Amino acid sequence: AQSVTQLGSHVSVSEGALVLLRCNYSSSVPPYLFWYVQYPNQGLQLLLKYTSAATLVKGINGFEAEFKKSETSFHLTKPSAHMSDAAEYFCAVILGSSNTGKLIFGQGTTLQVKP
Amino acid sequence: NAGVMQNPRHLVRRRGQEARLRCSPMKGHSHVYWYRQLPEEGLKFMVYLQKENIIDESGMPKERFSAEFPKEGPSILRIQQVVRGDSAAYFCASSPNGQGGTEAFFGQGTRLTVV
Numbered sequence: 734a735q736s737v738t739q740l741g742s743h744v745s746v747s748e749g750a751l752v753l754l755r756c757n758y759s760s761s762v763p764p765y766l767f768w769y770v771q772y773p774n775q776g777l778q779l780l781l782k783y784t785s786a787a788t789l790v791k792g793i794n795g796f797e798a799e800f801k802k803s804e805t806s807f808h809l810t811k812p813s814a815h816m817s818d819a820a821e822y823f824c825a826v827i828l829g830s831s832n833t834g835k836l837i838f839g840q841g842t843t844l845q846v847k848p
Numbered sequence: 849n850a851g852v853m854q855n856p857r858h859l860v861r862r863r864g865q866e867a868r869l870r871c872s873p874m875k876g877h878s879h880v881y882w883y884r885q886l887p888e889e890g891l892k893f894m895v896y897l898q899k900e901n902i903i904d905e906s907g908m909p910k911e912r913f914s915a916e917f918p919k920e921g922p923s924i925l926r927i928q929q930v931v932r933g934d935s936a937a938y939f940c941a942s943s944p945n946g947q948g949g950t951e952a953f954f955g956q957g958t959r960l961t962v963v
Contacts, residue, residue, distance in 0.1 A: 765948045765949050769954075774956075774959075775956055775957075776852075776939060776954040776955050776956040776957050777891075777939065777941075777954040778954070779951055779953075782949070782951065784948075784949035785949075823890060823891065825891075827948040827949075832948070833896050833903060833904050833946060834879065834881070834896070834943055834946040834947055834948055834950065834952060835881065835893050835896055835904060836881070836883075836891075836893065836941075836952065837893065838883075838890040838891045838892070839890055840889065840890045841889075841890045
């Protein structure tokens with residue numbers, strides 16, 4: 734069963750425009766939720782995480798995400814895109830029933846930023 | 849404090865050879881995860897280890913793949929008799945305690961090419 738779904742494998746925005754990357758999860762128990770960024774030929778860097786504290790989570794590089802339980806969503810946003818934001822973004826979940834810290838990743842969304 | 853170190857960064861093997869991938873976790877981290885990223889796909893969990901113990905290997909292929917994390921030294925992911933389908937990026941992540949809300953730090957990956 735798919736636990737994390739990222740809508741849109743490719744998103745293209747103009748520099749300065751709003752960035753919105755969508756992520757939906759499926760879990761009967763509140764999960765831990767994460768957004769990671771991957772630059773070409775690099776590892777993953779954590780942008781932000783939700784661990785049942787505030788539902789609006791602020792991360793690095795101006796990104797933030799809002800946990801909406803009613804919509805089972807954790808969309809990533811940034812008010813104004815920068816060229817350096819071009820990368821691949823992964824939403825990931827640790828299921829609430831897990832006691833191992835095992836991450837389940839979405840398929841990823843490639844963000845293109847046009848000048 | 850050095851990050852998660854993986855080596856080699858790139859590995860080329862002929863079909864039928866063995867591949868050994870190494871991961872040194874961050875200092876103080878005793879929990880290690882291995883993930884595989886196939887081309888155009890997200891990361892898939894393979895195995896979770898603590899020192900000298902395999903905790904969860906539910907993502908490991910049944911044959912040819914093995915992992916260890918000895919008391920001393922790095923964690924090793926071993927692939928015997930490699931096939932073209934093993935070509936992928938293999939990422940290691942480490943965590944201080946393996947708990948769901950704790951960030952896992954990723955290495956830069958080993959890119960395996962089977963020719």
